[in-house]
Amino acid sequence: MxxxxxxxxxxxxxxxxxxxxxxxxxxxxxxxxxxxxxxxxxxxxxxxxxxxxxxxxxxxxxxxxxxxxxxxxxxxxxxxxxxxxxxxxxxxxxxxxxxxxxxxxxxxxNGGSNLVINYSFAESPFGRIMVASTMKGICHMAFFEHSEQALLDLKKRFPNAKYFQAIDQLQQNALQIFQKDWTALTEVKLHLNGTPFQLKVWESLLKIPMGNLTTYGYIAKKINKPKASRAVGTAIGKNPVAFLIPCHRVIQASGQVGGYMWGSTRKTAIIGWESSILE
Structure with missing residues (x-):
C-alpha cells in the first residue's frame, strides 16, 4: 500500500x-x-x-x-x-x-477601480472587528489589533477601489450575530471572490450548525474530495469573512483546536461562547 x-x-x-x-x-x-x-x-x-x-x-x-x-x-x-x-x-x-x-x-x-467599498470598525465579544461591504454584500470581515493595518490589509485585495468609512445596512445585519439576534442573519448577503474549490469549502462551512465542531477531513469528504484535507485547510485559511463563515468550527482530528487566522486563543473563546449560547 x-x-x-x-x-x-x-x-x-x-x-x-x-x-x-x-x-x-x-x-x-x-x-x-x-x-x-x-x-x-x-x-x-x-x-x-x-x-x-x-x-x-x-x-x-x-x-x-x-x-x-x-x-x-x-x-x-x-x-x-x-x-x-x-x-x-x-x-x-x-x-x-x-x-x-x-x-x-x-x-x-484595474484593481477593482470601479468597486465602491464601505468599511467600519466595531466592538465584538472577541475584540475589535472590521467589516466591509460592496453593494452586493459583505466582502470582508476580520478581527484586528490596529485599525491602520486592518485597512491596509483590506486595500491589498482591491488596491484601486474607492473606500468610504461608513456603516450600511449590510454591515449592521452582519454585526447582529454578536448581539445574539439571529433573525437578521437571513438578511446577510456575501460578496465573495475565490476559486471554485475555495467557494465550495466556504459554502460547506456555512452548513456547520452553531455549537458544533467538525474536522478538515470531514469537510474534505463533504465536498467529495476525501484526500484533500490539506487543500481544505489552505482554503479555510483564506476565508475572507471571519465568524460569519465559521472556519472557527473546524478543528484537528486529534481534538486539538488547531490554527486560526486571528489566533487560536480567540478561536477557543469563540467555540466556548457559542456553546454557552446553546446551553
Missing amino acids: IENSHINYRRIAKAIDFIKRNFKEQPHLNEIAEFVGVSPFHFQRLFSDWAGVSPKKFIQYISLEYAKTLLQEQRVSLLDVAHETGLSGTSRLHDLFISIEGMTPGEFK
Whole structure:
C-alpha cells in the first residue's frame, strides 16, 4: 500500500511538472496521462484525489496565475495576454477569470477601480472587528489589533477601489450575530471572490450548525474530495469573512483546536461562547 502511494505520488509530481512546463499549449487529458504512463480515466481520478482538483482545473489555475502576472504590466493588451497564456482569444480569458476570480480580466487589471467599498470598525465579544461591504454584500470581515493595518490589509485585495468609512445596512445585519439576534442573519448577503474549490469549502462551512465542531477531513469528504484535507485547510485559511463563515468550527482530528487566522486563543473563546449560547 505504501509502495503504491509512493508510485502514485511520483506520477502526480511528474504530471504537475509537465503541466507547469507546457500549460501554454493547454495540454489535453490524454496527453498528460500518456506522459505519466496511465490511462486517461485512471489519471483523472488519481490526480483529482491527490491535488484536490481535476487536471483541467489545475491547468486553468496555472494559466490564470500567469495571466494575472501579465495583466499587472500596464502596456499589455487583453488579447496579448490571452495568446501568451495559450488561450484562443479574449472570450476564453474572460470566462477563465469569471469562473475562478469572480471578476473580469479588466476588473482585475484595474484593481477593482470601479468597486465602491464601505468599511467600519466595531466592538465584538472577541475584540475589535472590521467589516466591509460592496453593494452586493459583505466582502470582508476580520478581527484586528490596529485599525491602520486592518485597512491596509483590506486595500491589498482591491488596491484601486474607492473606500468610504461608513456603516450600511449590510454591515449592521452582519454585526447582529454578536448581539445574539439571529433573525437578521437571513438578511446577510456575501460578496465573495475565490476559486471554485475555495467557494465550495466556504459554502460547506456555512452548513456547520452553531455549537458544533467538525474536522478538515470531514469537510474534505463533504465536498467529495476525501484526500484533500490539506487543500481544505489552505482554503479555510483564506476565508475572507471571519465568524460569519465559521472556519472557527473546524478543528484537528486529534481534538486539538488547531490554527486560526486571528489566533487560536480567540478561536477557543469563540467555540466556548457559542456553546454557552446553546446551553
